[in-house]
Amino acid sequence: KLPNFVQIKEVGPRDGLQNEKTPLSTEDKIKWINMLSETGVTEIEYSSFVNPKWIPQLADAKEVGKGIKRNPNVTYSALVPNQKGLEFALEAGIDGASVFMSASETHNRKNINKSIDDTFPVLKEVIENAKKAGKHVTGYISTVFDCPYEGKISPNQVIPICEKLFEYGVDDISLGDTIGSAVPSQVEKLLHHLLPRFPKEKIIMHFHDTRGMAITNIFTSLQYGITRFDSSIGGLGGCPYAPGAAGNVATNDVLYLLHGLGIETGIDERKILEASVLIQNKLGRVLPSRSLLANAN
Ligand code: HMG
Ligand code: MG
Numbered sequence: 001k002l003p004n005f006v007q008i009k010e011v012g013p014r015d016g017l018q019n020e021k022t023p024l025s026t027e028d029k030i031k032w033i034n035m036l037s038e039t040g041v042t043e044i045e046y047s048s049f050v051n052p053k054w055i056p057q058l059a060d061a062k063e064v065g066k067g068i069k070r071n072p073n074v075t076y077s078a079l080v081p082n083q084k085g086l087e088f089a090l091e092a093g094i095d096g097a098s099v100f101m102s103a104s105e106t107h108n109r110k111n112i113n114k115s116i117d118d119t120f121p122v123l124k125e126v127i128e129n130a131k132k133a134g135k136h137v138t139g140y141i142s143t144v145f146d147c148p149y150e151g152k153i154s155p156n157q158v159i160p161i162c163e164k165l166f167e168y169g170v171d172d173i174s175l176g177d178t179i180g181s182a183v184p185s186q187v188e189k190l191l192h193h194l195l196p197r198f199p200k201e202k203i204i205m206h207f208h209d210t211r212g213m214a215i216t217n218i219f220t221s222l223q224y225g226i227t228r229f230d231s232s233i234g235g236l237g238g239c240p241y242a243p244g245a246a247g248n249v250a251t252n253d254v255l256y257l258l259h260g261l262g263i264e265t266g267i268d269e270r271k272i273l274e275a276s277v278l279i280q281n282k283l284g285r286v287l288p289s290r291s292l293l294a295n296a297n
């Protein structure tokens with residue numbers, strides 16, 4: 001039986017833009033995020049408080065956070081890698097902090113410059129301080145299926161990280177198919193091992209659509225009772241430290257699937273289309289979402 005309601009987190013302003021070559025002005029980001037805020041989506045990841053030398057596209061996180069018009073029905077979250085990032089994020093205004101690490105040792109080092117073991121105390125401090133400040137905390141785990149450097153990742157590498165992050169106090173965990181390589185049997189295997197251990201309401205699936213598998217992987221996750229997904233408008237995005245990683249699954253395509261299945265999201269597809277057209281025009285390229293292509297061009 002499929003769920004009746006699914007919650008979507010819009011990650012386009014963060015995961016989408018972090019890998020875009022065309023720079024977008026702070027003003028345009030604010031205008032676009034304000035538009036996204038009126039689509040019915042309940043969570044927007046609006047930027048990253050990481051080292052701006054690593055991700056120059058999001059160097060204006062503070063100005064964006066201060067500039068957006070907050071809709072009280074929306075949770076505004078941002079990526080924070082360490083205590084310094086959390087301080088900046090709290091100044092800029094966040095409802096939620098997203099910490100992140102990888103299940104693969106090599107990807108973790110490339111992405112955040114530390115071993116997995118050295119990452120735990122850093123995240124523990126951030127999680128505890130964010131909770132003390134009354135913020136929602138999500139823990140991202142990248143490369144949960146495959147790593148571009150190490151190959152297949154076993155559920156046995158993912159489960160202990162989930163255990164630690166929950167013990168430190170995260171409210172939920174988002175599992176990243178960072179390089180968009182998983183097929184449904186991999187999703188089934190991971191969820192089969194994970195769901196007896198952790199409440200399914202606290203598990204979010206984060207698929208990239210590099211090989212066109214994201215929608216089928218979402219359908220598979222729905223059959224396991226997963227009701228929370230990350231997606232990015234138009235299918236923007238990637239991961240700068242995962243070679244070949246393409247965009248996130250497109251919000252437009254996820255909504256087409258869910259609404260077609262009779263699953264509610266509270267999101268207005270027409271408003272998502274308008275926000276997709278705006279960003280597509282600003283970036284000057286056709287975005288990969290198939291539903292967007294069918295409707296807008
Ligand atoms: P580091 O260089 O090891 O950090 O970076 P450090 O503590 O040694 O500091 C070095 C310099 O960075 C210092 O500046 C710090 O002040 C500065 P300096 O003295 O040299 O001038 N610094 C900062 N500046 C601003 N904000 C901060 C901050 N922290 C240190 N928060 C760090 C470690 C984690 C910061 C770095 O590796 C980094 O920024 N990495 C971010 C990488 C990233 O954003 N990757 C993409 C997001 S993850 C993703 O996309 C996957 C996901 O979507 C899920 C999926 O798809 O799988 C979530
Ligand atoms: Mg991602």
